[in-house]
Amino acid sequence: MTTLDEVRDWDTADPLAGFRDRFALPDDIIYLNGNSLGPLPRATVQRMRDTVERDWGEGLIRSWNERDWVGAPQRIGDKIARLIGASPGEVVVADSTSVCLFKLLMAAAAWREGAILAESDNFPTDAHVAGRVAELLGREFRCVPHDRVADALAPDVAAAVITQVHYRTAHRHDMRALTAKGVRIVWDLSHSIGAIPLDLARDGVELAVGCGYKFLNGGPGAPAYIYAAKELQPRLHSPITGWWGHAAPFDFSTRFESAEGITRLLSGTPAVLGLMALEVGVDLMLEADQAQLAAKSARLHDLFAARIAALCPELRGVTPAEPTARGSHIAFAHPYARAIVGALIARGVIGDFRTPDIARFALTPLTLRYEDVWKATEIIAEVMASGQWQDPRFASGGMVP
Amino acid sequence: MTTLDEVRDWDTADPLAGFRDRFALPDDIIYLNGNSLGPLPRATVQRMRDTVERDWGEGLIRSWNERDWVGAPQRIGDKIARLIGASPGEVVVADSTSVCLFKLLMAAAAWREGAILAESDNFPTDAHVAGRVAELLGREFRCVPHDRVADALAPDVAAAVITQVHYRTAHRHDMRALTAKGVRIVWDLSHSIGAIPLDLARDGVELAVGCGYKFLNGGPGAPAYIYAAKELQPRLHSPITGWWGHAAPFDFSTRFESAEGITRLLSGTPAVLGLMALEVGVDLMLEADQAQLAAKSARLHDLFAARIAALCPELRGVTPAEPTARGSHIAFAHPYARAIVGALIARGVIGDFRTPDIARFALTPLTLRYEDVWKATEIIAEVMASGQWQDPRFASGGMVP
Numbered sequence: 006m007t008t009l010d011e012v013r014d015w016d017t018a019d020p021l022a023g024f025r026d027r028f029a030l031p032d033d034i035i036y037l038n039g040n041s042l043g044p045l046p047r048a049t050v051q052r053m054r055d056t057v058e059r060d061w062g063e064g065l066i067r068s069w070n071e072r073d074w075v076g077a078p079q080r081i082g083d084k085i086a087r088l089i090g091a092s093p094g095e096v097v098v099a100d101s102t103s104v105c106l107f108k109l110l111m112a113a114a115a116w117r118e119g120a121i122l123a124e125s126d127n128f129p130t131d132a133h134v135a136g137r138v139a140e141l142l143g144r145e146f147r148c149v150p151h152d153r154v155a156d157a158l159a160p161d162v163a164a165a166v167i168t169q170v171h172y173r174t175a176h177r178h179d180m181r182a183l184t185a186k187g188v189r190i191v192w193d194l195s196h197s198i199g200a201i202p203l204d205l206a207r208d209g210v211e212l213a214v215g216c217g218y219k220f221l222n223g224g225p226g227a228p229a230y231i232y233a234a235k236e237l238q239p240r241l242h243s244p245i246t247g248w249w250g251h252a253a254p255f256d257f258s259t260r261f262e263s264a265e266g267i268t269r270l271l272s273g274t275p276a277v278l279g280l281m282a283l284e285v286g287v288d289l290m291l292e293a294d295q296a297q298l299a300a301k302s303a304r305l306h307d308l309f310a311a312r313i314a315a316l317c318p319e320l321r322g323v324t325p326a327e328p329t330a331r332g333s334h335i336a337f338a339h340p341y342a343r344a345i346v347g348a349l350i351a352r353g354v355i356g357d358f359r360t361p362d363i364a365r366f367a368l369t370p371l372t373l374r375y376e377d378v379w380k381a382t383e384i385i386a387e388v389m390a391s392g393q394w395q396d397p398r399f400a401s402g403g404m405v406p
Numbered sequence: 407m408t409t410l411d412e413v414r415d416w417d418t419a420d421p422l423a424g425f426r427d428r429f430a431l432p433d434d435i436i437y438l439n440g441n442s443l444g445p446l447p448r449a450t451v452q453r454m455r456d457t458v459e460r461d462w463g464e465g466l467i468r469s470w471n472e473r474d475w476v477g478a479p480q481r482i483g484d485k486i487a488r489l490i491g492a493s494p495g496e497v498v499v500a501d502s503t504s505v506c507l508f509k510l511l512m513a514a515a516a517w518r519e520g521a522i523l524a525e526s527d528n529f530p531t532d533a534h535v536a537g538r539v540a541e542l543l544g545r546e547f548r549c550v551p552h553d554r555v556a557d558a559l560a561p562d563v564a565a566a567v568i569t570q571v572h573y574r575t576a577h578r579h580d581m582r583a584l585t586a587k588g589v590r591i592v593w594d595l596s597h598s599i600g601a602i603p604l605d606l607a608r609d610g611v612e613l614a615v616g617c618g619y620k621f622l623n624g625g626p627g628a629p630a631y632i633y634a635a636k637e638l639q640p641r642l643h644s645p646i647t648g649w650w651g652h653a654a655p656f657d658f659s660t661r662f663e664s665a666e667g668i669t670r671l672l673s674g675t676p677a678v679l680g681l682m683a684l685e686v687g688v689d690l691m692l693e694a695d696q697a698q699l700a701a702k703s704a705r706l707h708d709l710f711a712a713r714i715a716a717l718c719p720e721l722r723g724v725t726p727a728e729p730t731a732r733g734s735h736i737a738f739a740h741p742y743a744r745a746i747v748g749a750l751i752a753r754g755v756i757g758d759f760r761t762p763d764i765a766r767f768a769l770t771p772l773t774l775r776y777e778d779v780w781k782a783t784e785i786i787a788e789v790m791a792s793g794q795w796q797d798p799r800f801a802s803g804g805m806v807p
Contacts, residue, residue: 029459029463029464031463031464031466034466036466038466038467041467042462042466042467042470044463044466045458045459045462045463045466049458050458050459050463053454053455053458053679054454054455057446057450057451057454057625057683058430058446058451061443061446061625061626062430062432062445062446062451063430063432065432065435065437065439065443065445065446065756066439066442066443066756066758067751067756068626069443069626074626074627100501100502100505100674101501101648101673101674101675101676101677102648102674102675103646103648103649103650103673103674103675104501104505104646104648104673104674107645107646107648107673125660126660128649128658129649129652129658129659129660129662130648130649130674132660132662133647133648133649133652133662134646134647134648134673136647136662137644137645137646137647137662141542141645148660218675224458224462224678224679225462225469225470225475225675225678225679226475226675226676226677226678226679226680226681227677228677229674243538244508244538244542245504245505245508245535245538246534246535246537246538247502247503247504247505247508247531247534247535248504248529248530248531248534249504251530251534255761256761257529257530257760257761258530259526259527259530259533259549261530261533261534261537261538272502272504272505272508272535273501273502273503273504273505273531273630274502274503274504274619274626274627275502275627276502276627276628276629276677276679276680277625277626277627278454278625278626278627278628278677278679278680278683279627279677279679279680280627282458282679350468355466355467355468357467359658360656360657360658
């Protein structure tokens, strides 16, 4: 069994160790929820002060041009493109993930007749949006469990929505293999970006959306993004044709004419405050080496899994052991997971509960030390052994967005 | 003719004068663009520091509950309700204005067959969104000029989108009279809220959307809001059924079940940074007496109009003279409006240009002094008399979002 001294040696040798101090993490907690809300980059503090106090307060309307707010959706999109193996002009930042998914799926499904497919047991917003899209377009809606989605990618499916990394178990779909089946897929990368290496061009991915406030550390309710491979863009017609998706928005023309390229998927005025915060998180992620992140994520996982297996085997691991088969969080099933997570939060170990029985912990290689995993698993073991979680005040704990 | 001394007396006697210092307005400009981007409330500076540095940085995921981020869309919605004569539970803050309009219009038009109607010469995003909604629903799309929209409210129209205050001329529709025609109307209040007194309940208004970053001073790209009269809410089915519109989002159920009430029109995770900034602007507006705002707006207008008529009659006023027939901005037509606005911005008088020939100036009673109008019109007169605007560098000036 690994010792604490060994684990500390890993931290000393960790090439990513310097990133932790770039975040304003409180000292009294171990934060294992970066897949729900990533922590605050220190640079975001100044960026937000500048944006609010200087750019809005002093620059006022002039900052749309002078601070390039007007180009932010594309500028930050191009940066995200570098993180996911896409090209400049293939990503734009816009709206919430749900709204981005709606727009992209409506546009993608319009190309041909056929059913709409979604996962029944992955993060529900995707299935909800997809079901309504099917209804609006008069299509059959198919909803199958995560582990049967590969078989369901049949030729009569017009478009599918698949989340690459499962929000509970962290099981990862083989994006390349599923894409190769030839069915049009809108990938949801919410639990992938910043968590695992991505190369959408290599994998032949055509369409994707993803979230800004998880591993990208973009802030609460950060805007999401839309990816569309360049060759598909001319065929994408947004269902929400607001002025920011217009070819010449400042002509104020009555006739709608889609902008060229990915910009056509914008709708209303961009959320500047959210965009500026997101950009800092993306810039920080771009500084990190993706291979190093993946290697550290794997090692954090293995340490966490081994410690739990040894210290409290009653927590049943549900995350695949093989690194390439998972994302960057680890999850355990237990009938009282909700109370257990509640008790852990009270002890400063912040993970989250996902119904019905999952305790979930993000392993964010940018901010987490191996020693944090050591300590967190120690506290988990104490909470389990002592039965602290049985305190009635934790019965409805552990529930955070 | 009014003298500068008289104008200064008006400022001294102005019951709203105290509000100006609540905003961080630069000293070297006269800001007449609060209908495009409202200025920064001083209280927003601290609110944003707290939100970013304390609530996100230290509270992290816990702030969803402990700082009630989770309830912000409804809480701020209820505050906006008080500004527009609606009841608690009738307004929710969500997404951009374009996305809000899309959702509400899709939901409203689904109730019955019939055409979709929009204005051809008002702010184009509304007509663009409405045209696409008509296409998606397989309906006839009718688009008529602002001054013919009353006649176009025919019984075979399923739903109409009407902007109450025209974004160029400031001409105000009679909301009560048009509503009384019995056609379902989605009102766009973007240039109304905070600018003119509103009483949606009295006027029988059923549905509306509006913008947060203009007269509400909610910050660049602030989230917009949706209003729906209580009795209509059970019949509203959002086209974008994301998890925040679910009756029990944290059950993570595959089956979509609409939340009760206005919450059903939410889709994805709310944009927290934008919401917190917006709330300060709304709180500030709630402190002001609406009748005093309307009276001051009228007097600012009359002073502006009289000065321009006397000093540079070549600027042709296009805003109605009667206070109840207009919003709270004033506009002038001139073939070189773009260059004129460019030259004015260089002189620190910040209005904006709207194609093809409109120079537009917001008269925001919360922040503007009568003396500002005096000075601004003085500078306008100088720019016109001197021909400064003919400098080639202004030919493409004056264009801001």
